[in-house]
Amino acid sequence: MLFFEPALPLPAVGERTATLRAQVRRFIADELASGGFEPQCNSWTEGLGGAFxxxxxxxxxxxxxxxxAYGGCGGSAFDTLTINEELLAAGAPVAAHWIAARQSAPLLMRFGSEAQRQAFLPRIAAGDTYFAIGMSEPDVGSDLASVRTRAEPSGxxxxxxxxxxxxxxAHIAHYAIVLCRTAPADPTARHAGLSQFIVDLKAPGVTIRPILMLDGSHHFNEVTFDGVELPAECLVGQAGxxxxxVTSELAYERSGPERFLxxxxxxxxxxxxxxxxxxxxxxxxxxxxxxRLITLRNMSLAIWGALEAGRSPAIEAAMVKDLGTNFERDTLEIVREAMDADGRVAGDAVLAGLLASAWPLAPTYNLRGGTNEVLRNMIAKQLQAR
Incomplete structure (x- = not known):
């Protein structure tokens, strides 16, 4: 495990990355000055700004x-991480493309066909095509090996x-990558018989219903598939x-800066x-x-380095997700207490507004991307194996 190595490998920040960070900060400053967006918490789930x-x-x-060739600039993974850090820290509306860029594209890059890469990656890079994640199911939660959605051959x-x-x-996404069973469940090999498909969310048989938060906001959905016909080329990788x-994909989902920013x-x-x-x-x-923030950032950087090197640090990603989401929830409580007791922040309308918008979503921090309890079980099993 990365975090048990004697020296935690962190990337060296070169001049090019520093220049890129300055460019992103200037862009954000210009956007704010022109009214391009208003900073918000949870901007990677709530900031559904397609134009941005x-x-x-x-x-x-x-x-x-x-x-x-796939719409990128040929930079390093740390360049992308730098861009994402600045956007998240500024509360910029990146939710429209976030899932597609964070994990759907890397999944297709690693396991997809060349036709799939050519069809989707340039459109994701342009900010024109959005993806959703089709993993969790009712009564399944974080135990993805128990999914009951099925895909069966039909000619x-x-x-x-x-x-x-x-x-x-899902209500704004064009596609979802759906994890489903393509072979009967085997109690002796729970992880066998699962496959992933690219599903057009406008296809006949797809129904999307909103799941509203306490404050009326909407980013969660229930998606039903009723006899949806999928061409053979929608299969990602090999059946089974x-x-x-999906475990490779989850390393991207759980380790990024959005888990603590x-x-x-x-x-x-x-x-x-x-x-x-x-x-x-x-x-x-x-x-x-x-x-705590600096520690989490260093952990996230180490995982991105491992991902770029072709490793799949799923357990380390689970650690970042657990520690990061607890940090986010603690932040709200610490700042709320400061507003009651510290005259330097008490009465600040901007801070009060940010807190008011973040509180209703705070319970989701420890749930989305896998519950912290399940992640801790994963981490404990890995530690026990050592």
Missing amino acids: SRRLGARGWIGYHWPV ARWRLDGRKVWTSG DGWKQ STMPIVERCLRLVLEAPAAGSDAAAGRLLA
Whole structure:
């Protein structure tokens, strides 16, 4: 495991990456000045701004490290990470393209056919095509080996039946990559017989119903597949390889900076107010937040380095997701207490607004991407095996 290695391998930040970060910051400043967006927490799930995604795509900032042939700029994975960090920290509306760029595209790059890469990757990089994740199901939760959605051969095609829930962005997405059974479940080999398909969410037989949050916001959905006909070329990789593919995909889903930067607009606003005023007792709490943030960022960087090297650090990604989402929830409580007790931040309308918008979504932090309890079981089993 990466985090048990004597020296945690971190990337060296070169001049090119530093220049890119400065460019992204200037772009964000210009967007804010022109009213291009309003900063928000959870911007990678709530900020469904298609026009903003297309502006990023026009600059080559979606999939920056992908090969030029697939719409990228041939940069490094750390260049893309730099872009994403700045966008998330600013609360920019990146939700429209986020899932497609974060995990659907890398999955197709690694396991998809050349025809699939050519068909989808340039459109994702342009900010024109969005994907959703078809994993979780009712009564299944994080135990993906128990999925009951099925795809059965139907002549030269496949027929898909089943139901997915907590499908973020399905109501605006063009496609979903759906994990399903293509062979009967085997109690002695629970991970066998699973496959993944690219499903057109506008196809006949697909029904999308909203799952609304307490505040009325909408990014979760229930998606039902009723006899959806799938061409053979929609199969990703080989039939039966779905478990290997989905665990690789989950490493991208669980380790990225969105797992600890969802509440960064709150952290940034609070720290700015604190640093612009004389020192006070709550500075220690601010210091603890920053220490945790830097640790999580280093862990995330190490995982991205492993992914770029072709490794699949699923357990390390689970650690980042667990620690990161707890950090996000703790941030809300720490800043709320500061607003009650620290005159430097009390009464700040911008900070109060950010907190009010983030609180209703806080319970989802430990659920989305796999519940923390399930992730801890995974981590414990790995530690026990050592």
